[in-house]
Every structure is written in C-alpha cells, then in structure tokens.
Amino acid sequence: PENAGKKELNMRTKIAGLTFALALLPSPLMAQDRLAGEIATALIASFAVFDANGDGAADTAEVIAGAKSVFTALDADGSGAADAAEFQLFSMGLATLAETKSQKAAYQIQRTVIFTRWDTNVDGQLTEQEVTLALVSELFTAAGASVSSEQYGKAAFIAEMGGALR
Secondary structure, three states, X not given: OHHHHHHHHHHHHHHHHHHHHHHHOXXXXXXXXXXXXXXXXXXXXXXXXXXXXXXXXXXXXXXXXXXXXXXXXHOOOOOOOEEHHHHHHOOOOOHHHHHHOOOHHHHHHHHHHHHHHHOOOOOOEEOHHHHHHHHHHHHHHHHOOOEEHHHHXXXXXXXXXXXXXX
16 A cells, blocks of 8 residues: 555645646747747837827828838838838838748748739839828728727738748
C-alpha cells in the first residue's frame, strides 16, 4: 500500500510536469493572439497619420489631411502620381511585419488588389484625389462619422493587408 501511494504520487508529479511543459509550448492560438497584437501595434502607429489631434478618433478633416500625407509619401518621385511600384514601396505600417512573418508575397498581392481598386480611372497611377477618395470612403464605410483606431483596423484596405499576414 505504501509503495502504491508513492507510485500514485510519482504519476501525479509526472502528469503535472507534462501539463506544465505542454502549457509552455507555443500554441497556434497563442501565435494568432501574438500576431493580432503585433498587427494592432502597427495599425495604431499608422493611425496616428489620421488622428492629428491625438484624441483617438479621426474626423473627416483629419482623414483628408492624413490622406494628403499618405499621398505625399506614396509619390516617392514627386511626379504628382503614384504608380504600382511606388505603392508597393510604401510601408503602410505592416510591411516589416509581413517580412518577419514570411508573408511578403501575400502582402504584396493584397497591395496590388488595393492599388487596382483605388485606381478608379484605370490608368495605372494613383492621383492625390484617388487616394483621398479611397481612404475617406474605406475608413468611413468601416466607421461612420468619426474613425477610431479600432475602426481603422476594420477598413477594407487595412483588413486585407492584415489578413495577408495570417
């Protein structure tokens, strides 16, 4: 009986140790949570372009001003229009994360989809007006009259790029 008690205690110790070891292993769910956190961190940083006064929400005027900043950054050569190559070079806050997660190809495909959607006159270039209309439309479709950082993450172009990282 005393030996049986030791065996049971030994078995419980092994089970507890195994359970603890399994808990330390990274699970797919934990990896997804970590990825979601990394995406959220990147989006909060990129949202600051639109939230000029730092109040956590961007109104129409702030989004339009932010769109101008985005366009200026997109138009790397200063030609007054951004082509597909310039669009691919613009980070949008998630390019580094796509690289580290080995999702660069998927990320670039989504950016091509977004570029094509935003190029409303189908000339292979984005004008400041096209970028502004696309950003205003997609951000306010996701949010309504004011865009919070959480709603920013739900805008079509952001959701598509973030989805490419999963």
